[in-house]
Amino acid sequence: MEEKLTREEVLHVARLARIQLSEEEIEKYQVELKKLLKDVEKINDVKGYDDDILIACWDGNTELRKDEEGEMLDPKQVVENAPHHAGNYIEVPVVIGESEGA
């Protein structure tokens, strides 16, 4: 039997991606996503992967910055680069509202 994800798993991913899927697509992705995951899982075969995570190509110590003030931008410059502003504030559309109530 062909290995595949459950219907719920596909719908969960679809919800995270904020996309709607048709019935055919759900079935298709159950198989395709599983194949993809199996390919990605090959990474686990790499020896020592878990013991020594590669963070950066440089594994020495990070140089820390002294706590001294530098130059800052003029608020005018800040808002000039934004598509919209109101006074010194950058203006954007409300992204999500709070759903209030019980």
Add this chain to the structure above:
Amino acid sequence: MANYIPTIGVEVHVELKTKTKIFSNSKNGYGQMANSLTNVVDLGYPGTLPTLNEEVVNLAIRAATILNCKIRHEMFFDRKNYFYPDNPKNYQITQARTPIGYDGYVEIEINGEKKKVEIEEMHIEEDTCKSAHRGTKTFLDFNRAGVPLIEIVTKPCMTSSQEAKAYLEKLKELLFYGDISDCKMEEGSMRADANVSIRKSEKDPFGTKAEIKNIGSISNVGLSIEKEIERQAALYDKGETFQPQTRRFDDKLQDTVLMRVKETGNDYRYFPEPDIPFVIITEEMIEEAKKGIPMLPDERRKIYVEKGVLEINANKLIQNRPLSDFFNTLLNENINFKTASNLLLGDISAYLNKEEKEIGETTLNKERFIELVNLVDSDTLTSKNLKDILTMVMEQEKTIQDIMKDNGIENITDDGEIRKVIQEIIASNPESVEDYKNGHDRAIKFLMGQVMKETKGKANPRLAMELLTEELNN
């Protein structure tokens, strides 16, 4: 309502008292013109790189030490990915896998019983920008973006709102006295979230959890936990259940309201921040950070009480950091510390509150205060007379004795003069003398009053009392 056992965990964010931001050299400040404390790093411009502020690491080590945490010697940062305008990089730099401190505790005391509130971990992260919503618009101020934070997470180890409040009070006191943060909840430099669930018995698994976000004061943390326990209990009593959810405390309703139901676990796709490689914390860095820790409240409390200050007054002094710091400069002096604490918390505090000043803004330095304590302690300066000259004591630079002289506050310290008055009083009040001899304590107070009246309050009360007792017993 059936009986339930609450399980409470608390997450606290505190802003660190650094000069500059965590990953850029723009100023870390509050209450300034919008978007005036930013640079290209804070704004998340493409191609910019974060540089970690040394003082952030220093203060975080200090906090970890104060909170009895183990300190990680090798740490890195993670990107927490999410899409929201308060963070234009679309990720927050935080520490998901290698928090700088872990396995700590804070000791609290409730009704005389001590308890350790266990700290799971504390990590360093950047604050986001401040957004204000008006209608369909959101307004962004990036002054707060990149302000350094530490997040302190307890284990779900508390079982009442009192415990949560006591923990927060203690945490605030420690971080404030440790000079780590100014911990002003009203300005958002300390913010608390509470996780609350309830269950019937300790044998049961934990109940469904509700997280109450961003509560603005410690008393509201207590109130929101109580309300949340009631709400969950009412549902369980009816045989209902609920989904894990995020709520917030509504000041007007004085209750928690639903923000969102957590349909699925958050998926922030954490991965190591490649722009900041490993940070190695050496023993020298830890020693250096420990050296910067000022005397903490518990030690102050202990010393004050040992010096004779009442426990209640020791606590009051500690609630006022400038007074407590001033008091600490006196600890090696040979003075009556009880009198000193009474003066600081009484007349001097009243003056400072009225004038909206701190003690450092007055002329009352250590030397003059010691003089004052000794004058009051020897009854050379009575409390009534002190009230008359207090403003001058706080605003002039003269010695206290000179101020007393200027204001005609004399003090008869001449034995002979006082004794003469006493002998006259005794002669003209034979009944009171008789009462005293029959063991009526009140009689001596009456006679003492007469002496003070006769001398127009100028007799040194302690000396007068000594002489009066002596004369009466002759």
